[in-house]
Amino acid sequence: MPGDLLAGVAGWTEGSMSSMELQLPPSRYDYGGDEFVFVELDQAMSLRVNLKAMAITQQLRTEHLPGVLEICPSNASYMIRIDPDLIHPDDLIAELRRIEAEVGDLSEDFVLPTRVVDVPVLYDDPWTHETLLRFRDRHQDPEATDLEYAARVNGYSSVGAFIEAHSGAPYLVTMVGFVPGLPWCFQMVPQERQIEVPKYVRPRTDTPERAVGHGGAFAVIYPVRGAGGYQLFGIAPAPIFDPQQRLPDFAESIVFPKPGDIFRYRATDRDEYDRVRAEVDAGTFRYRARPVQFHPARFLADPDAVNRELLEVLYS
Amino acid sequence: MIRVHKPGLATTVQDQGRFGYYEIGMPPAGAMDHFASPVGNDLVGNPRTAAVLEATYIGPELEFTESRLVALTGADVPAKVNGESVPPWEALLVRSGDVLSFDYLTSGARIYIAVSGGIDVPEYLGSRSTYTLTGIGGFQGRKLQEGDDLPLGADPGSGRSGVRLPDADVPTYPSVAELRIIVGLCSYRLAEESRKRFLETEWRVTPDADRVGYRYRGGTLEFVDREQPFGAGSNPANVVDLGYPLGSIQVPGGVEPIVLLNDAVTGGGYATIGTVISVDRDRLAQTKTGDRTRFVAVELADALQARREGKARLERIRQSLRC
Numbered sequence: 001m002p003g004d005l006l007a008g009v010a011g012w013t014e015g016s017m018s019s020m021e022l023q024l025p026p027s028r029y030d031y032g033g034d035e036f037v038f039v040e041l042d043q044a045m046s047l048r049v050n051l052k053a054m055a056i057t058q059q060l061r062t063e064h065l066p067g068v069l070e071i072c073p074s075n076a077s078y079m080i081r082i083d084p085d086l087i088h089p090d091d092l093i094a095e096l097r098r099i100e101a102e103v104g105d106l107s108e109d110f111v112l113p114t115r116v117v118d119v120p121v122l123y124d125d126p127w128t129h130e131t132l133l134r135f136r137d138r139h140q141d142p143e144a145t146d147l148e149y150a151a152r153v154n155g156y157s158s159v160g161a162f163i164e165a166h167s168g169a170p171y172l173v174t175m176v177g178f179v180p181g182l183p184w185c186f187q188m189v190p191q192e193r194q195i196e197v198p199k200y201v202r203p204r205t206d207t208p209e210r211a212v213g214h215g216g217a218f219a220v221i222y223p224v225r226g227a228g229g230y231q232l233f234g235i236a237p238a239p240i241f242d243p244q245q246r247l248p249d250f251a252e253s254i255v256f257p258k259p260g261d262i263f264r265y266r267a268t269d270r271d272e273y274d275r276v277r278a279e280v281d282a283g284t285f286r287y288r289a290r291p292v293q294f295h296p297a298r299f300l301a302d303p304d305a306v307n308r309e310l311l312e313v314l315y316s
Numbered sequence: 317m318i319r320v321h322k323p324g325l326a327t328t329v330q331d332q333g334r335f336g337y338y339e340i341g342m343p344p345a346g347a348m349d350h351f352a353s354p355v356g357n358d359l360v361g362n363p364r365t366a367a368v369l370e371a372t373y374i375g376p377e378l379e380f381t382e383s384r385l386v387a388l389t390g391a392d393v394p395a396k397v398n399g400e401s402v403p404p405w406e407a408l409l410v411r412s413g414d415v416l417s418f419d420y421l422t423s424g425a426r427i428y429i430a431v432s433g434g435i436d437v438p439e440y441l442g443s444r445s446t447y448t449l450t451g452i453g454g455f456q457g458r459k460l461q462e463g464d465d466l467p468l469g470a471d472p473g474s475g476r477s478g479v480r481l482p483d484a485d486v487p488t489y490p491s492v493a494e495l496r497i498i499v500g501l502c503s504y505r506l507a508e509e510s511r512k513r514f515l516e517t518e519w520r521v522t523p524d525a526d527r528v529g530y531r532y533r534g535g536t537l538e539f540v541d542r543e544q545p546f547g548a549g550s551n552p553a554n555v556v557d558l559g560y561p562l563g564s565i566q567v568p569g570g571v572e573p574i575v576l577l578n579d580a581v582t583g584g585g586y587a588t589i590g591t592v593i594s595v596d597r598d599r600l601a602q603t604k605t606g607d608r609t610r611f612v613a614v615e616l617a618d619a620l621q622a623r624r625e626g627k628a629r630l631e632r633i634r635q636s637l638r639c
Contacts, residue, residue: 030500030501031498031500031616032498032500032501032561032563032564032588032591033497033498033562033563033564033591033592033593033594033619034498034593034616034619034620034623035561035562035563035594036561036562036564036591038500038501038558038559038561040502040558042545042556043548043555043556044545044546044547044548044556045545045546045548045556046546046547069335069336070335070336070338071339072338072559072582072583073339074557074558074559074583075547075557075558076547076558077556077558077559079558079559079561081335081338081562084620084623085623085624088620089616090616175557175583176339176340176341177338177339177340177341177559177581177582177583178557178582178583178584179341179342179449179450179581179582180341180342180450181340181341182341186547196547198549198550198551199549199551199554199585215549216548216549216554216557216585217546217547218557223341224449224450243450243451243452254441255340255341
C-alpha cells in the first residue's frame with residue numbers, strides 16, 4: 001500500500017532513485033483561500049512523504065521568494081502563507097512544482113542534518129491518570145485506562161510491554177502546530193510495528209500541561225493545558241513551550257521541537273521526574289541533545305540498525 | 317491611561333496580528349475585523365499598527381484619566397460618554413474623568429475602540445495582540461477585567477475631533493451574511509451531494525463562536541466512504557493531520573461546520589473543505605450567535621479582485637480622513 005514505510009526498500013537497495021517517487025501519488029496543489037497555498041503530497045502517512053515535504057520546504061526557504069510569508073511543513077503535506085499582492089498563487093504553485101521536480105525525488109545520498117533528543121516521560125503518572133478517569137464517558141473503553149486500552153488494541157500482552165515499545169524506538173518530529181510547540185511524532189519503525197490508536201470518541205475539555213498523548217499514528221506532547229482528544233499515556237517533566245524563554249534551550253525560540261528533530265521518549269521514574277521539575281524551576285534544565293546526520297535511505301534499508309546508532313550517539 | 321470599570325464580555329487588546337509564527341503553531345491573533353479596526357485608527361490619527369480594544373457582544377465601561385481622541389467602529393451599538401449619546405465612526409474628544417459606556421448592540425458583533433496614542437501594552441514577538449490560549453501579548457495575556465489600568469501611548473497622533481467616516485463607507489451588518497469561499501483543500505472527502513448541500517444550506521451561528529472559530533448548525537453532510545489511509549485515524553471526517561489555513565472550514569462529525577479564525581489551532585486531523593476569502597473574514601467577524609450564514613463558492617480570481625478592491629477602499633479612506 002502507498003503508505004508502507006518499507007515499500008521503497010527494494011528500490012533503495014537496488015540504487016534506483018525513482019522508486020521512492022513512484023510509490024507516492026502525484027502531488028495535489030490547491031488554494032487555501034487567497035492567502036494560502038496547500039500541497040497534499042499523499043493522503044497516507046509515511047516517513048518517505050514527510051521527508052519529501054521537508055526537502056521541498058527547506059529548499060523553498062533558501063530561495064526567499066517575494067510574497068512567501070510563512071512556510072509550514074506538515075505530516076504528508078505542506079502549506080504556504082503568501083501575500084497575493086506580491087506573488088500570484090498560480091506563480092507560486094509553478095515554483096513549487098519546479099522545486100518538487102528538483103528535490104522532491106530524494107536521492108540516495110540525501111542527508112538531513114538534525115539532532116537526536118532525549119525526552120524523559122513518566123508513563124502511567126498520577127496527573128494524566130486523574131484526568132482520564134474524569135473523562136471515561138468520552139472513551140471507547142470506559143472500563144480500562146488509556147494505556148490498558150492502547151496495549152490491548154495494539155496486541156501487547158501487558159501495559160509494561162506496551163510502554164517498552166512506545167519508549168523504545170525514536171520518533172521523527174513530522175509536524176509542529178495545533179498550539180505553539182506541539183510536536184507530531186511518528187515512530188521510526190516499520191508500519192506493522194507502529195502503534196495506532198483512535199482518538200477519544202468525544203474530546204476531553206481538559207488535558208494537563210506536558211501530557212504525552214497518542215492519536216492515529218502520532219505521539220504528541222501537549223505544550224499547554226487545554227482540550228484534547230488523544231489517548232493519555234504519561235507526562236513529560238520538561239517543557240516544550242517556554243513563552244518567557246527562561247530555559248537555555250529556548251534562547252532562540254519559544255518552542256523546543258522543530259520538524260525533522262528525532263525524539264526518544266525515555267521511560268523514567270518519579271525520582272527523576274521530580275529532579276527534572278526542580279531543574280526546570282531553577283532555570284537550569286537542558287535537554288540531552290546531539291547533532292546527527294540522518295540518512296533516510298540507510299534508515300529505510302535497516303531501521304533497527306540506524307535507530308541503535310542514533311541512540312548510541314545520544315547516550316555516548 | 318484607561319481605567320476599566322466594567323470589562324464587557326470578552327474585551328482584548330489587538331493590533332494587526334503577530335505573523336511569522338504559524339509554523340510553530342501560533343496563530344496570528346489580531347483584530348478580527350480588518351476594516352473597522354484600521355479605520356478606527358485612521359479616525360483618531362494613529363498609524364494602523366496601533367493597538368485598539370476589541371469588545372465582543374457587550375461593550376466595556378471605561379474611564380479616561382487624560383484627554384484623548386476616541387473612535388468607536390464596528391458593531392452598531394448605542395454609545396455614551398458621561399451618559400450622553402455619542403456617534404460612532406467619528407473622532408470624539410474625551411477628557412480626564414470621562415466615562416465611556418455602551419448599551420446593547422443592535423447589529424454586528426464586535427466593537428472597536430481606538431484611542432489616540434494607541435493602547436501601549438508591551439509588544440510580544442513584534443505584536444501587541446492578545447492570544448489568550450497561552451496567555452501572551454495584550455494586557456497580561458488575557459481579556460480585560462474590572463480595575464485594569466491600560467497604558468496609552470505618548471504620541472498624541474495627528475487626529476482632530478469631529479473627523480468622521482462618510483455614511484457611504486459605514487458598513488451595515490444584515491443578519492444573513494454571505495461569505496465567499498474557495499472550495500478545495502480536502503473537499504474531495506465530502507460526498508458530491510453534500511458538497512452541494514453545504515453551499516445551499518442556510519447555516520446558523522451556534523453559541524460556540526469566538527476568536528478561535530465559528531461553529532454552525534443547519535444540516536448534515538456526509539463523507540465519501542473509504543478505507544482510511546494509514547495514520548489518518550478511524551473517523552471518516554479525519555485525514556492525516558495537516559495545516560489549517562486561516563479561514564478554513566472543517567466539518568467534524570458532518571454536522572457542525574467550523575470556520576477557523578485569528579486565534580485558531582494551526583493544524584489538526586479534520587478534513588478541510590474550503591476557505592473563506594480574506595476580505596469576507598471582516599463580515600464573518602461581525603456575525604453573532606443565531607445569525608444566518610450562506611457560503612458562496614467563488615473562483616480565486618474573484619477573491620483576488622475582492623481583495624484588491626478592499627485594499628483600495630481602505631487606502632482611499634485613509635487618504636480622505638487625513639485631510
